[in-house]
Amino acid sequence: MWKGFGGQQSEPVRVPDAEAVAAKLAKVNVSDRERLQMLECFEKSDIAWFWATDAQNRLTYLSPKALAQFTTEREVIGEPLASVFKTVNVEHDETETKPISYMVSSRTSFVEQPVQLVNEAGSAGTGKWWELTGRAQFDKKQDFIGYRGIARDITDIYEEQLNASKLAEFDSLTGLANRHRMQRRLETTLNAYRIEKRSCALVMMDLDRFKQVNDTLGHPAGDELLRQVSQRLQSIAPGGAEIGRLGGDEFQLIIPDMDDRGRLGEIANRMIQMISQPYSVEGSRAIIGTSVGIAIAPYDGIMPAELVKAADLALYAAKGGGRGQFRFYSNDLKENADDRREIEEDLRDAIHAGELEVHYQPQVGTKDHKVRGFEALVRWNHPEHGPISPATFVPIAEDSNLIEELGALVLRQACKDAAQWPGDLRVSVNVSARQFLNEELPNLVEKALQESGLEPRQLELEITETVFMGDMGTTDAMFAQLKKLGVKLALDDFGTGFSSLSYLSSAPFDKIKIDQSFVRGCTDENHSNHAIITAIASLARALGMATTAEGVEALDELEIIAGLHVDMVQGFIFSRAMPQDALLEKLGSGELLFEPVGPAKHRAERRTLLxxxxxxxxxxxxxxxxxxxxxxxxxxxxxxxxxxxxxxxxxxxxxxxxxxxxxxxxxxxxxxxxxxxxxxxxxxxxxxxxxxxxxxxxxxxxxxxxxxxxxxxxxxxxxxxxxxxxxxxxxxxxxxxxxxxxxx
Structure with a gap:
């Protein structure tokens, strides 16, 4: 027995059994082979693939099936990982996604990171999306040696989520961002810009007279019109702007880093001009307009809700100012909006309580100054605020759907009052576009005539050009029904809207009313209004129609109008609108002549600023x-x-x-x-x-x-x-x- 050092007895040395060692090695080799076979089977199944990089983050291994997704000419192995994949945000929200170059350079592990395959030109344009999981690897000295990870093809899943996200965030009709996305974009932008002290403009717009087109031509035509509007908006919006359709005929633009009100005014005017151009919709010609409200952060609002409210108030003011206009937000608009809401509520009560009155302005022969008839004009003397201008409450009535009720009231009262006038004097009553579209209008007119006893030939309905924006078949049918009643028809405010000789030649008008905007400046030889009035008067005579010039105030204007062969004049030069009792007193005396009283020459209106x-x-x-x-x-x-x-x-x-x-x-x-x-x-x-x-x-x-x-x-x-x-x-x-x- 072997004696060890120190005289101590040592343990016997066990010599390994060669056969046992061989068996164990064989067992290990079998296990490794099985593992490799399992991994190879896993790779081929397309459940997932394997990838690896070196310490410089260059791709050193990629499963064969994964390699097959790249073009055969491209040598992916050896390329930096960041040049092969680009990180994407599968949620499509505004949160920032760190690029893959940042993640691998910081040697952090990542799990299920969506990436898109980058093509040879260096852009993510292959249409393939993967999901990468990677873990940084270190040797025994804790030196970084690269990444090991797995990859999975998520192209189908990603595209499904992309489509779902698009449905959730984009308007299916126009392809523009929807209300949800615009709200989120505005919130994200303002939060970031507040920190960075940057500005952002919010533009709100809706379409004027869209509902009329929708009602007359049908909803499919309305949808097509909205698509065309969105295309025009995209063509004129400034670079970097996000355009959204909030629903119905409401649109919104977010314009980053824009606070120049001169530039914004130019953009708004261009939008108004572009949107107002005629459209061809299902074989019909449609004409609409738009009103625009503008608010700018941080000047008009710091928080999203505050800025949206400011832009809404500006839009409301633009519509109240006559439509087809833009407004910037100002602090006065909130007070004006409160006033409008109060007026709307009081107007509703005033109509039901009979507080509104109808006054009458004479329409006088240009040559003999003899009265031919009167236009019925509604007046409102508010019990607390005094007289409120029709220019204020009539647009409110149109916006609040009170215009038909108001129009019916004026029609009935005008027929009742005119029946008491001597002779065959005619009364003219304005008919709004909304009233004209109501199929009950002929019944309303017939009933008013019957109840008052007024002869149909003594009633003249004044209609604006906006009635021609809708379906011509419906418009022609309404004209036919009204003419069948025996009433007269006048085209009001000719030349200020969507004038067309085609409808003048076909519509059964008896008179054309020349808007006062053409009367202003007609005394100036260098002004084109003189020639415009001449052309309108000649056209009317050729078509067998009478003419009335509105808003004549000065003697020199009256002289010019008379020399241009206009038949009748209406304006302050002869009389303001008067109540029924004052009118009956004048007519009762047999006095049918009105003498012109006014300044010798027209003076341009001067605004006092103080x-x-x-x-x-x-x-x-x-x-x-x-x-x-x-x-x-x-x-x-x-x-x-x-x-x-x-x-x-x-x-x-x-x-x-x-x-x-x-x-x-x-x-x-x-x-x-x-x-x-x-x-x-x-x-x-x-x-x-x-x-x-x-x-x-x-x-x-x-x-x-x-x-x-x-x-x-x-x-x-x-x-x-x-x-x-x-x-x-x-x-x-x-x-x-x-x-x-x-x-x-």
């Missing part, structure tokens, strides 16, 4: 009165003896700051020239292109919010470090009020 503004010179703030305002300058009063050439800064309110130079100065009145011209505000007024940013005001210590009312130059100066020692003021401020002699 409001307080802030003025800054150096580090001093003054208050002045703004008297006149144009695109390039203004007249201000309130600072005494300001030298010509003095630079000033005007605070027009609501963040509108204007840099200017004094060009004329006399006593306390200065004429200033703007460094940057103003732009249209869409409401006939002017505004600055840019405004003081709420981010700047927040830097001065104000809360981050939409621009409040008032003047903000003091806060701007504080933000710019202008709170230090001040110099002595150079100008004396004088009190110039509205009653000043200079106010003319």
């Amino acid at each position: 409001r307080k503004i802030g003025v800054v010179h150096e580090d001093h703030h003054y208050t002045a009165m703004l008297r006149d305002l144009s695109r390039t300058g203004a007249r201000i009063e309130g600072l005494l003896d300001v030298p010509v050439g003095t630079p000033l800064v005007l605070d027009l309110g609501e963040g509108q700051i204007v840099v200017c130079v004094v060009r004329r100065s006399q006593d306390a009145t200065q004429g200033v020239e703007f460094e940057t011209p103003l732009v249209s505000n869409g409401a006939g007024g002017l505004c600055t292109r840019h405004r003081v940013s709420p981010y700047m005001l927040a830097a001065a210590g104000m809360p981050l919010q939409a621009l409040p009312k008032g003047h903000h130059l003091a806060a701007v100066a504080a933000a710019g470090g202008g709170s230090g020692p001040q110099s002595r003021p150079q100008f004396m401020q004088v009190d110039i009020g509205a009653g000043s002699s200079r106010a003319g």
Whole structure:
């Protein structure tokens, strides 16, 4: 027995049995072969594939079936993983997806990451989507040696989710983003831009008179019209804008990094012009319009709901201003919207309570000044607010579906009153497009005639050109029914809408009314309105129709109109609209002549502008009165003896700051020239292109919010470090009020 060192007895050394070792090795080899066979079978089954990279993240292995999905000419093995795959977001939301190059460079593991195969040109255009799972591998020294992972083809699943996402986020009719997607995009954009102090414009629009086309031509035609509208919008929208259809005839645009109101006004005008061009829909000609409301973050709203409400109010104001217009949001619009809602509620009550009156304006022969008839005009003397203009409450009636009820009231009252007039005087009653489309209109007219006893030939229905936008068959049928009753038909506001000689030659009109917009300026030899009136009067005579010129106010206008062979005149030059009792008193005396009374010459309407503004010179703030305002300058009063050439800064309110130079100065009145011209505000007024940013005001210590009312130059100066020692003021401020002699 072997004796070990130290005299201790050692354990016997066991010599391995050669046969046992061979059996064990054979068993291991069998196990490895089975494992390899299983992995190979797994790869071939297309359940999943294997992939691997080296330490430089170059692809070193990819299952054969996976390799087969690339073009045979491409050597994928050896390429960087990031040049083979591009990460995608299978949820299609706005959350950022890290590129695969970032993930592998940071050596983080990832699970079921959707990727798209990149083609040889370096873009994701193969139409194949995979799902990668990878785990970073390290050797015993913890040195990175590459990735090992599995891949799975998810093309079918991805495309199914893509289609489902498209259905969930895009309008199936137009292909535009739907309300859900637009809400999410706006929220995401505003949240990011609030941090980055960027701006974003929100444009709201809906179609004017779309419902009429939908009702007359049918819903399939309405759908086709919406598709054509969406195509036009996509062709004119600025780059980077997201366009959505919110439902019905409502559309929305999100325009990132846009706060230039001059540029936005141009975009809105182009949209209005493009949308208003005629459409060919199922063989019919359709003409619609659009109104546009614009709000800009952060000036008009910080949060999404706030900005949407501001854009809605601007759109509401555009529609209330006569449609086919745009409006920017301002703080006054909320008060105006509240007033409109109150007027709508009160108007509904007024109609039912009989508070509305019908007054009558004479239509007088141009040559003999003898009255031929009267136009019925509705008037409303509100018990609390006094007289409310029809220009205010009639559009509200149209928007709130009260126009048919209001129109029926005026028709019945006009027939009843006209039956008391002597002779064969005619009464003209306006019929809205909505009334005209109602198949009950002939029955309503017939009943009004029967109840009043008025002869049908004494009733004239004034119809606007908008009735021709719908189905011509329906329109012609309505004309035939009305003419069968024996009433007269007049085409109102000719030339201001969608004039067409084709319908003039076929529609059974007895009269054409020349809109007052053509009367204005007809005395100017260089103005085209003179020629337009001549053409309309000649056309009417050729078609056997009479003509009436509306809105004549001055003697020189009356002289011109009479010389152009217009048959009748209506306007303040002869009389304002009068109530029935005053009219009966005049007619009862046998006086059928109206003498013209008015200014000798027409004067262009002048708008009086009078409001307080802030003025800054150096580090001093003054208050002045703004008297006149144009695109390039203004007249201000309130600072005494300001030298010509003095630079000033005007605070027009609501963040509108204007840099200017004094060009004329006399006593306390200065004429200033703007460094940057103003732009249209869409409401006939002017505004600055840019405004003081709420981010700047927040830097001065104000809360981050939409621009409040008032003047903000003091806060701007504080933000710019202008709170230090001040110099002595150079100008004396004088009190110039509205009653000043200079106010003319």
